[in-house]
Each structure stands twice: as C-alpha cells, then as structure tokens.
Amino acid sequence: MLWACILFPQLALDGVVRRHASPDEPLALIAGPAQRRVLRSVNEAARAQGLRAGQALAVAQAIGARFHAIDYAAADAQRWHDFLAAWAYRYGSLVSREWPSALLVEVEASFRLFGPWPRLEARLREDLRELGFRHRIVLAPHPWAARVLANVHDGLAVIDEQPLLRALASLPLSRCGLPADVTAGLVRMGLRNLGQVWALPRAGLGRRIGEAALDHLDRLRGTQATPLRYFQPADAFESRIEFNYEVSSSQSLLFPLRRLTADLATYLAGRDGGVQRFLLRFTHERGAATELPVGLLAAERDPAMLFEVARSRLEQLQLPAPVREMELLAHQLPPFVPAGRDLFDMRPQQAMPWEQLRERLRARLGDESVHGLAVRADHRPERAWQSASSDVQAMPSLPRPGWLLHQPIPLRDTSLRILAGPERIESGWWDGDVRRDYYVVETSQGQRAWAFRPPGEQGEFMLHGWFA
C-alpha cells in the first residue's frame, strides 16, 4: 500500500478566506479565552503588516495593525476537514482523518483508475487549488512516515525502504510526532534528528523514553502497523419518486408526498433525529426543476406533522409545468427533543395541537407574521418587548399592557381618568434614553390604556398600549 498524506497547514484560515468577500485584505483568526485572545493564524496580507500566529490580540492592536479579526471556530475547521475527506473519498476508498489538518489516502489501489502517482498527484493539487486550500503532499509506504515527512517536505514521493529511511533519518526530532516531553528530553541529550535516535541502543533508549514512544519510532519505519479509522461519508436523507406519467395537479402529488414524508419520519426515528428544514424538488420534462424549501420552527419527526407542513406549503405552490419526478432532500438532521405530553391529555377532538396550528399559520400567513414574544430585562417597555421565535418567558409582575403599540401615538381624549401612576421610567441612557411618567388611564369609551408624558409635566398623553 502507498499512502498519500495531504497536509493543510492553514485549514481553518483557508476555510474562512475562500468565503470571504475580500480575501486579499489582512485577515487573522482569533482564538483563546476572552482575557487572552491570540492570533491563531494570519494570511499573507496580515503577515506583511507584522502580524504573526501566536501573537496576543492586544499586541496586534497595540502595534497599530489594521486587519479583520475573525473568531476561530473549531467546529468550522472540523467541517472543512470532513468536507475535504468527502472530496478525497473520490480518489481512494481508504481515507483517514486520524490527524488534525491532514488527510491520509491509500492511493495504490487507485492507480488503475487515475493513472500513476504523478498524474494522480497533479490531479489532487489541481482540485485543491480550485477549492482554495493550501496543502503539502507526500507519498510514503507507511501512514506515519507520510504524515511526518509532510511536516518538512512537499511533493516528496518515496516508495522504497532505503530512501525512506534516509529521508526519515534527517528529520528534525521536533517534527517527528513524538510527544512534546519525549522530544524535549531527547533534545536535551543533544539529539537533533531521528537518525541519531535510531543509532542509540534500543534497550537503553526504551528505558528512557518508554514503550509508547518506541512503538512510535517503529511505526515511522513501518516495522509496526498503524491502526487507522476510516472515513465514512456523512449521513443525509435523499429519496425520490419518479412518475411514469406527468402529474399536473398538486392534489395528485399529495399521496406520493405522504410517502416521502413517512419515509423520512421512519428514517429519522431510526437514527433518533429530527428534521428542521428539508427540500422538495420537482423535476419537469424540460426547464429547471422547481424547488420548495420547507422549514419548521423546531426539529420534528412526527409523520402527520411533517406531512401537514409540507402539504400546506405545497398547496401554495404554483407549479410552472407538469412534474416527472419528486425528490425530498434532508441534509440537516438535528437531534430531536420530544415535547412532554400530559399522561391524561384531555384535548377536545376538534382542537389542533398548538405546534400544528403554529405551523399551519406560518404556512398560510408567511414566516414573518407568526412569531413568539419574549421578555427582555429592560426598564424601557419598547425594549422589554421583543419578537422571537423561541418560547415566551414569564413577565415580571409589573402592570404592563398586553398590546404594546409599535410607536406611541398622541392620545386625544378630554375625559381621561387616571387609574394609577405616575410610574417613572428613566433608563437606557447608554443606547436610547427614555424619561417618562406612565399612567394607567381609562378613556371616555371605558378602555384601559397605558399612556405617558414627560416626567413631572401635566401636558398631553402619549398612548403606548392597551390593556385587555
């Protein structure tokens, strides 16, 4: 077997840069706890400004450099790692993500398909250039050898034992993948490269660096096998139904839709997950396919509900042409948290469960029209009242109207009766100062209103809300 190690020296940064609007401007990835933020990696333009990986952010700012600081997210790097593994899977069925920022691909088996190594290597490099990932590639007969040689080489391909040992022997100790304490210990004995270490008596060496490190030295040479875990492509749900005739009424699509959603629900139940967003794709005889995204407020997997939501969306859809094929794609499969149900649920038959009603309203009225209300801890009423898609929290015990106007409006009523107040609110000077005296008043029509005027003044009221 021959192993290609592809090393991505700037994986996270490249992942950011390839999506960034202006990748030529100075960019730096920032990581570390809030008290000590450091630059994790920097691009070329940032390096030209004197920024270096490992620098403290405060230092970077203190030297007056101007750069985009982007928060490093380990999950992002992981995603790109997976993405690249999926890409590499095209070139070999044994792909390992064993080591961070690196991929190992067994390529000997692929030579038949892609041609000899130089051709394959060129192809890998071309792909990666297009994808926008900097890389180093080394070919070696053992995984670990390929991995550590990639630390100092790019484009090296060693197939035979002797050249491999020579290449390894000159490798600096710090780049050999040995634990830091072992490396430090050896360096302090004056040893600088792998060759010098191999020259030491094995027993004496083992006594000093331990079995694990000896094993590692063996794996580099290939006298001991390296156990690897292999990559499997990610899970996703994709299912389609082809019609052998053209379907033109959306009514006739309901049956196959029910099947697809049911299959999805079964699949979700099997992996104990839910779905929050999926895509319905309708292929026509000619012309582009019609796509209908379906989103839910929370992850769900109940078949009736998935069908109901998809159906109400489908009913609104104007199909441009008859449909030949219908496809359901679900790539986001978040964990599912079931809603707690009362054991003795006494819901009347007619009533629709709240979740279903909510989704139906959203489907009918549009996503923007239906949202939750959330309370924010803020003395200013308009700030305390916020739309949110999450669930409503309890209000503190303040007399607040159920309906707060978007904008206060003058309240012209000559026979107002003050029921309570003034309640003085003076707050928010840091981002929008509010100073008002609020009153609960009764209008001449007998409605209870919430109104305010400037503190300590007797003038006109501004109406801010209605009590139920």
Next chain:
Amino acid sequence: MSSPLPDYAELHCLSAFSFQRGASTAMELFERAAELGYKALAVTDEGSLAGIVRAKQAADATGIKLIVGSEVRIDGGPKLVLLVQDRPGYVALCRMLTAARMRAKKGQYRLMREDVVDTQGLLALWVPDEGAGAGEGDWLRQVFPQRAWIAVELHRGPDDNARLEALTDLGQRTGLPLVASGDVHMHLRSRRRLQDVMTAIRHKTTLAEAGYALFPNGERHLRTRKALGAVYRRELLEETLRIARRCTFELTREALNYTYPTELVPAGHTPATWLRQLTQEGMRWRWPQGASEEVRQTIEKELDLIGQLKYESFFLTVHDVVCFARSKDILCQGRGSAANSAVCYALGITSVNPDETKLLFGRFLSVERNEPPDIDVDFEHERREEVLQYVFDKYSRKRAALAAVAIQYRGRSAIRDVARAMGISQDLAGELAGMMDRWAVDVPIDQHLRERGFDPDTPLLRHVVDLTEQLIGFPRHLSQHPGGFVISQYPLYTMVPTENASMDDRSVIQWDKDDLEYLGLLKVDCLALGMLTAIRKTFHMLGDAHRGDWTLARILDEKRDCEKTYAMICKADTVGVFQIESRAQMAMLPRLRPEKFYDLVVEVAIVRPGPIQGDMVHPYLRRKQGLEPVEYPSEDLREVLDRTLGVPLFQEQVMKIAVVAAGYTEGQADELRRSMAAWRRNGHIERHRETLIKGMLANNYELEFAERLFRQIQGFGDYGFPESHAASFALLAYVSSWLKCHEPAAFACGLINSAPMGFYSPDQLLQDARRHGVRVLPVDVRYSDWDCTLEDLHDVSVQPAIRMGLRLVTGFREDVARAIVNARTQAAFSDVADLCRRACLDGRQSGQLADAGALRALAGHRHRARWAVAGVEPQRPLFGDVPEREEIHLPLPSVEENMLADYAMTSTTLGPHPLRLLRTRLRAQRYRGWADLQGLPHGRLVRTVGLVTLRQKPGTASGVIFMSLEDEDGTTNVVVWHDLAVRQRRVLLESRLMAVEGRLETESGVRHVIAHRLVDLSPMLGGLAVSSRDFQ
C-alpha cells in the same frame, strides 16, 4: 400661596462606602442636604461603618446632624436600617457587624437573627420586601420594643398608592408605626448614570444585560422637600424628625474612649515609670561609658513630652514588638520623626544615633499638633509575618487588628470597569486602560484616544470618558494596610466593626489611617523591607565565616566615615545597594558626590518627584559643586535651610518655612502637611496657595521663591519625603554600601538569597560581583545548598567565592534542595542513580539538575547527564542497580548551547556573555561595546548594542524612556525621547537585543547615549530568554 415646606430628616442613605452602590461621597451628600434644608442625614452604608468618619467630617463641615447607622439584610430575613441612638447602641451595632463580617469571606457579611439580640440603643427601620407578611413585624416589635418602624420608600414605582396602602395595612396588623425614608443612593438625580454603571459593575455585567438589576428611575437621590411633600403624607415626614431627635450619639474621640493596652506594664509601675526605667536601662546599653549631658537632657525632654500626651503605652508597645523581633533574630529598624529620637535609640527601636540626628528637626512630638507619634518599624520581609502573628497572639484578634486602606478607583481600574459596563470588549477595555498611566488620575484626552484609533466623538466613548472621570477617586473596596496595627485595651468591636482580611488569621478594622487619626486611635506600623532580610543574611554569613560579628549599630559606630565606601558610592558603583541603586540615583551620585552620612540623607530624598517638580535639584547641585554661592532667602530661614545649602528638600523644611516665612502656626503647618498628602483627591492645597504666598510676600520674600515653594509642596503631594524617614533609609543605604565595598561576595549572596527584591536580577548581581573580582562557582549537587553560599574561607584577607545555590535553578523546589543536602551529609553521591534514590528525586527534578549543569561531576556534560537521569528507574531494584555497560555517543554541547541552557536553567551564565559570542559579528557591523564607549568624548556619534535589561518610564520625565543595554563588560544607559519612542514603538518594546545609534553624552562621569535610531537584533540571540524589567 403654598403651604410651607415640610421638615425632613433622611434616615436611609448610602454613601460611596457601600461599594458599587452609593454613587455620591459623604461630602456631596451633606452639602446637598444642607442646600435642601434637611434637619439630619443618616449615613447607613450596607453592613459597614467604613465611611462613617468621612460622613462625620462632612457633617461637621456643613453643620448638618449625622445619624450613624447601617443598612443590613438579615440572612434569610428582612432588610433593616439600624440607627444608633446612643453609645450602647453604637457598641451594639459595631458588635453585630463584627459578628456578621467575621462569619463571611472578605468583603461580605452574613448577619443571623441570633446576632440581633442585644439591641439596646438601636432603632430599626424595616424595609419590607414585596408581599412581606406580618410575622417579621412581630419579631421586630419584640427585638426592638418601641424602637421599630416600617420604612415607607416611594420612588414613583408601578403603583405607589397601592404600595402605601399595603404598608399602612401591614403597619396596622403589626402595630408598627410608619416613617418616610428615601433609600438614597446619590445626592443628585444626575448621578443615576454613574449609579447604573456601578450596578452593572457590581453584577459583573453590562448595562444592556443588567436589566432589572438597575433602578427603573433616578428617584433615589436626595429629593427636595417640595417633592417629598408631594409624595408622602405629612405625618410620615414628621416621624423622621422624631426619630432624628432620639438619635443623640455623636462620633467623637470622647464617645469612643479609646484606651491603650496596659498589660505591658508590670505591677507596681505606671506606664510612665516603666517607660522611664526601660529607657534608662537602654541608655546603659547604648552608652556603656555614660551618655553625654546633652543626650540626657534630650531624653528628659522627650519623656516629658510623651508624658504630656500620654503616649507612654504606645512607645512601650513598639518597644515590645521590637524586643520580640530581636529575640527571634529578626532585623528591624524604625523610621519617622518619633522613631529617630533619643528615647527610641535607647529602646533599640532605631539604630540612628541621636548624636547624628541632633541636626535633624525636632518634629518629635508636638503638644499643639496633637498628632499621633510617627513611628514605622521595618522588619525583614521574609519574617514580618512572624511579627504580625506575635501581635495577634499577644492581644488576641479581638483586641488587635490591621487598619484598612480604602482602595480607590484610579485611572486604569476606573476606565476598565466603566468600559466593560458599557459593553466594550475586554480587548478594547484593556487597550483603553493601557492608555492610562497606572496611577493616573486624569482621563485620557481626545488626542490620545485618536492616536490609538478610538473616535472620542462617539456617544459611547463620550460616556466612557465622562463616567470614568466621575468614578475616579471613588472607593472601590476595603483592603488591609500593609502593616498598621490598632491595639486596644477593650475589644475592638466597642469602637469599630472588624472584618476578615483576605489572608487567613488576620482581621482588619473598617477604618483607614486618616479615620484613626481623626478619632485618636493609635496605630503601630510594622512594615516589611527586603533589604533588612538581605543585610541580616549577610551578617550571618560573615559571622559563620569568621569575618566579623556585624550589626547595623556597629557598622555605624566603627565604620561611619569609610573613605573607600564613599569613593565607591561617588563612582555610582552601587548595584544592589539600598535606595541609591536606581538609574536616576546612579546618575545623580557622581554629581552629588556624597562624602558623609548627611549627604546620603540628601541623596535619598533628592531623587524624588517633590524636589524635581519643585526645581530644587539643580540649584542644590550647583551650590554643592561650588558653582553658585549659598544664599538664604532671609536670615530667619538660614536656620531652616542651613544644612541643605539654602534649598528646601525635605517635607519638614517646607512646613517650617510655612511657619517662619508665611506666618503659619504649627497647627496650620500640620494641616498643610495633610493637604500635601491628599491634594490630588480634594484639591484642598489650592486654599493654601493664596495664604502661603500672601504670607510670604508680606514678610518680604520674592514672589518667584514663593511660587517655587508652592510648586514643591504640590510635588510632595504624592511622594512627600520627610528627613526623618530619609535618615533611616540613608542608614541602610550606608550599611549596604559598606558591605558591598568590603564584603562583596557575602553581600551578593545575601541579596540573591532574599530575592526577589530591588532593581537587579541575580544574574546582574552575579555579573557585578564577578566584575569586582569575586569568583563565582557553578551549581553543583556536591556542594550547592538551596541558598548561595560562601566557599574558600581559609584566608580572611581574601574575598571568598560564591557557590551558586539551587534556588537559582529555574523551577526547583526548596524542599527538594534540602533533601539533597541531607542525603549528601550522610555520604557523598556515587553516581546519578545514587543521588536520585537517596534524595528521592523525580524525573522532572533530576532533569532540571542535569540541564542546569549541576550533575557535571557525577555524569559529565549536560547531554550525558540527561541520558543518565533519564535512565534512572523510579523503583529501587531488588538486588541493587545493574549499571548499563553500553557505550553511548552523544554530541558534545557547543558553547552556544551551554550558554542557552545556562540562561534557560539558571538565568545567568558563568561562561562567556552572549555578547562576547556575538562580538566579532557585531564589530564587523561597526557596533561598539560598553568598554569602547568609556574613552570617547562627549558629543560623539556612536553605534552600540546590548541586551535590554531595563525599560523605565519615570512619572516625572514627560514621555522619556530610559533603557539599559548590557554587554560583557558593563551596562550602557540609553535615553529615548518621546517622538522616537512613538516612531519606533515596536522595536523599543519587543527587542531583547537592541542596537542603538545615537550621541554619547558625558557629564561628571555620568555617561549615556541619546538614541537617534533603534534596531532590533534579537534574531541573533536564537532561543536565549532575556527578560527586561519594564517599569512604568
């Protein structure tokens, strides 16, 4: 026609000493209360009386009556405002707060119901929580019979009428009367922004996130009586006056009745007779051949004065502490005007002979000023804790506690907290804080902000700047005084609440030194001083090596005018010496040329902001060098300024000038001294400006002299330096100089063994010792102790060698070093394995020794030593060790590798200095070394290079940075002017090895390079770790 305004007394008011709650100082509150015509103002800080003395002073200044009290929340119970009616009530409150504080961590309190038992003399206002039941009321009525009220606090809440109704109902159910109160957090509504910010800081959150933790409005200020009349029924307001009238307690010296402990006086003696007896015994010890008539008279005069002021017990206490230290062989030295007296010399509190100090001003004690005696005692810093614990043991923690220090917001801390509360990220908050000098009390100016890339015109930054300005000077938290004790005959809680310090086994009272002074409580200062540790260790080493039994007093007596020592001082050859080792001091020494003890007193005091800002240094220097005649502003001042050549340098002189020239009384002069210490905080010194200058003009002094004197008084503000303290410091400066001059090896050991202290690292001290011909021997497990030691002791006429101690090995532990020494005393180590086994070394420790080169004798060079220690098995094999027979080959460490390892492991090297290794390359680039510069004339353009060992930005020199560049021969001083520092900021801050191009300046033996350009050569060093000591 309006009805007359109602009278009112505010009974619930927090001051700034409810930290991060009260947004106004006591003075602001009382001034506002006076404007509004309040009848009285209670200051009821939460669980604390820390601000009460300031409140009392503000009350006296404004003529508004102060009611002493405290707001407390009972653990799991109601919130109360406790008000002090009379003296028993005051004691009850102090006792309650002490119990609550001692139960909790530093800065917190936990008051239990069972603490609230003895309530005689206390009134209670109950501030009921929302929906409180009658149960609490019944309990209160029992515990505070006829002395409990329900506090009605209406602040334009959601429904004040409903709240009032509910409280009225509660009053009827519990039978408690109602009274109006304000829950005041600030003196004006406009402080609500600062109050909001404080709330956010207290909750460690931002304003935007603080939510309902903030008050909904700004009603919690001192409201006008008209506003109060509109909110409260008349009878609720009248009730406040009835309560205020019942509170008759006044916080005065008389009311506290502080009594000094009496147990130091044996039966049959009074404090006075006992002090006299001890003094007489001391005289026989100090003057074996009999004291002179003059000394005897001085002592009589001093004893008489001590008696008049009834300070005998205080002197006895200090004497007792000093005796304890002496019995434990802890070196100590008193300082201060009272410390340098004949009585204190006889009592052994000071080693400064009064024959020496009779020249000094008689600021010993004064009946008129009635200020507490000024005695600070410095102890060895490593052993000061023993002294503290002795005091706690002797008097118990009930009767002895440390004084507090109210830590104030300074520029940095204020802007950091404000910025965070405003939601500015920590990075930027740190950036803003970095803009402030650490101790600055001014906010950054817009120009500064722009330079750093901030836009000062944004509302956000405007808020930050405004609020920072307001917050600066506010107390932030209570900390402990570094060593000021208060000791009392009766438990301290009869006077002041006591709380836990952050360190175990210490307690702190809630008052600081100004509070103590105001109320006549005496404080004994036991401070820590590293130099005393170093000197004591040096004395011991010399004694053990049979090189003499030295004491401070003996050196002063027998070696006082050593020419060799003064010659060394004049050359500024003072690395490691006390006080006169700093760069600024070293630059002054060759010009000032000290030749006698008093010159050192001047030297210690002159390189300080006071004289520098007052422009006193150069006139003094010129006169000292004979370049200008010694003149006196007047004949009257000749006596005052005689010894300082007509130039005022000391705090005492400034005060005396105020008396002699400006017609101040002693009392006024003392007030001036206090203002000097506090002028930045309250600006009171401006008041003196007019009086002082007017007084001096009236006495025919020149305006220019008067202005200059005033400038100097301002300069003294932060760093006032009295002659009496300078004298004690000069004593230590002289003793350490003498030791350095005559016993350089032992002195360097003493310093290193007391590290960290002083300006210089062990590396610099060892290099200095080697330049003075002392041999330094490497770390070696066969000979090294934990501390550095002396070797080659056969011949006392030759300087011994220094054996580097294991304490110099980075990360090495003292107990491990002791284990090695113990094992070694049993038998010499045969090899590395033997060492590791018998001294129980783990792999890390033996590795440190190998890397440090300490195993050379057992295993060979570092690489072999590493191999050897790595091969030692952790467990002892059953049949002894099987030695490895194989021959191994490891590369020999190069000179550079050895140097790097030396620096990495011991922070110094006995091999060639790094610059020596680079010298050929540097010469090729036409860089000169320290030695080359010595012969060059003033004004030459030079290129030099060295390791950056110091970067210092003195507060007095605007924007100038001083740098030290070290090479194999010496240290070159570099001056970097502000504009260059800005231009080459990064090179300046980041270089470890730096080249400087600039102009050489030499003046009376002082030599420095004015930098024109800086070059970072650090890459030439490789992995060498060099740390500069950066001083702000």
